[in-house]
Amino acid sequence: MGKKSNAKKTANRNVGPVKLLPQTRGELTAVVDEVFKRCTKVPPAVAPGAAQEWAEYLEIYALIEKIRNIEKDIQLPSFPRKEQVAPFMSWLEEKKIMVKGVEIAExxxxxxxxxxxxxxxxxxxxISVPCEAMLTEETARKSYLGSLIERDPILxxxxxxxxxxxxxxxFVNPQSPWQPYLRILPSSYSTTLYFTPQQLQMLKGSPILEEAVKQFRNIARQYSYFYRILHSLPEAKSWPIKDYFTYNAYRWAVSTxxxxxxRIPCKGSSGQLALIPxxxxxxxxxxxxxxxxxxEKNCSVCLAQRDFKAGDQFTIYYSQRPNTELFLHNGFVYRDNKNDSLxxxxxxxxxxxxHDEKVALLSSLGLPSAGSFMLIPGSHPISPGLLAFTRIFCMDKASLDKWKDDGEKAKGLLHEDCDVGTTVQDKTWSFLHTRVTLLARAYPTTLEDDETALPTSSGLEALIRSQLICEKIILRDSASYLSTYVAK
Known part of the structure; x- marks a missing residue:
């Protein structure tokens, strides 16, 4: 699920965790403390600009790289994935996981x-998977980590x-009943947590850049937070996770x-997150x-979403997610994504x-006074929320008075054919056209540049260019659509 790494693991299954010398451990702890300090500082009253956020990201990234260098000899056990297929299939049968008509392939x-x-x-x-075979929030609470989960506010x-x-x-517990499943997982992922600053800079102009920087900062904070706990908690001395807990290991677990x-509705729970083998x-x-x-059977069931012929790749539909979410959280882009947005x-x-009158009218439509509004693919790229917000944003007092007292009438602002008057309509189209044009200019490369470079790109660079192409197509089509109204 998500884009898997094809990186091959070299077997080091019999090597235990490396013990750091006291002096080295002290150096590592000092850097971890600095990361924690930088990632948890009180935000300023005025939100920092993009340049300052990027500068802070580079500082934290440099500290994380220092940590990774100190921890470089502490590696997770690794297993060649192809060799794990047969044991995994045997484990599925043992756990009464039904798999019919499909097999693992590359x-x-x-x-x-x-x-x-x-x-x-x-x-x-x-595929049918009983809840008992899954890794869930409930099995986490029943594990040796349960005592920590019970009292830690984050967990x-x-x-x-x-x-x-x-x-x-x-994964680091050789006696874990999930070992055959965990050993077949990828050793790395194409999530933005694996990006270098140079690769992230390719996303300049994209709304993903800010989200990726925030995600990196959050994971750096979580790593430093749990490192401090695992190396100070008395009962953690015997936990298998303690000696393997590195930034790389935590990044892998988070990405997994x-x-x-x-989310599954296991019995006795209103819903919990799970990994479903x-x-x-x-x-x-x-x-x-x-x-x-x-x-009734307390199991997850996967049905064929369409007819498949023998030899076809068997696929599932992950749900209605734009490419921004797939890129950030799954590490891939779906070029024909009908649920895409920008x-x-x-x-x-x-x-x-x-301000107050506009906010009140927006609130009556369930729209925020500030936030993200969507451009979408297709012949009508201005989403209803974006259209209504911009119309209200462009209204004068007389226009606001006309719409504010009738909630049902105000819902018409969400529809393109709503008569809001020539002045408001012209301002709306002009504002949106200008904004879309400026957004397109914020990228350092053009749509044509990315389309030309994609065939010779690979790995994370190809992934990034694919995402940029999807975004720029939406902007191009939006600009074309809006220009027809601006020109009138």
Whole structure:
């Protein structure tokens, strides 16, 4: 699930964790403390600009690189993935995980996935996974980490972090019942946590850049936070995770959960995050959502989302996610994504004399006074929320008075054919056209540049260019659409 790395692991399965010398451990702890300090400082009253945020990112990145260098000899056990297929399939049978009509195969850049071994009909049950075979928030609480999860505020409120620590803890525990599953997982991922500053800079102009920097900072903070806990908590001395807990290891665990997690309604729970073995081997394809949960049998069920012929790659539909989310959290881009979008950040200034009236009208439509509004693919690229916000943003007092007293009437602002008057309409189209044009100019490369470079790109560079192409196509089509109104 998500884009898998094709990197081959060299077997070091019999090598235990390296013990750092006291002096080296002291040096590492000092750098970790500095990362924690920088990542948890009180934010300024005025939000920092992009240049300052980037400068702070580079400082934290340099510290993390220093940490990675000190920790370089502490490596996770590694296992060649191909060699793990047979043990994994035997484990599936042992755990009563039903897999019918598909097998694990490799698919070029997509890495491991599932291939149909027979013709499959739409709606046919292909995979069934009992809850007891999954790694979940509940199994995390029942593990040796349970005492920490019970009292730590982060782990209590962030199930994904709890699951990441649990996944890492089980991976480094040779006695873990999930070893055959964990050994077949990728050794690295194409999430932005693996990007260098140079690769991130390729995203300049994209809204993803800010989100990727925030994500890196969050994971650096979490790593430093749990490092301090694991090396100060008395009971952690005997935990397998303690001696293997490095930045690289935590990044791997976070990326594993980020790319593979799913929410399930296990019995006795209103819903919890889980890693679902076998099901999470399927790659994404646009289609219909075909994963269900059988409450009676307490298992996850995967159905064929369409007819598949023997030899086809068996795929599932991950859900309605724009490429921004797939890029950030799954490490891939789907070029024909019908659910794609591109965010435009807009807000009503507190200095606007009509601020209160505009905010009240926006609120009546369930729209924020400041936030991200979407451009979308297709013949009508201005989303209803973006259109309504911009119309209200461009209104004078007389226009606001006309719309504010009738909630049902105000809903018309979400529709393109709504008559808001020539002045407001002209301002709306002009504002949006200017904004879209400026957004397109913020990228250091053009759509044509990226399309020309993509065929000779590979790895993370190809991934980045694919995402930029998707964004710039939306901007190009939006500008073309808006120009027809501006020209009138």
């Amino acid at each position: 698919f070029e850049e997509q890495g491991f996935g599932l291939q149909a071994t027979e013709d499959l009909e739409q709606g046919q049950v292909v 209590q409120h962030m199930g994904n972090v709890s699951l990441a620590l649990h996944t890492l803890g089980e 959960v980020m790319t593979r997690q799913n 076998a099901w999470d081997m399927a790659n994404h394809q646009q289609g219909i959502y075909s994963t269900d949960y059988d409450d 965010a435009i950040k807009l807000g009503v200034s507190k200095g606007d004399q009509l």
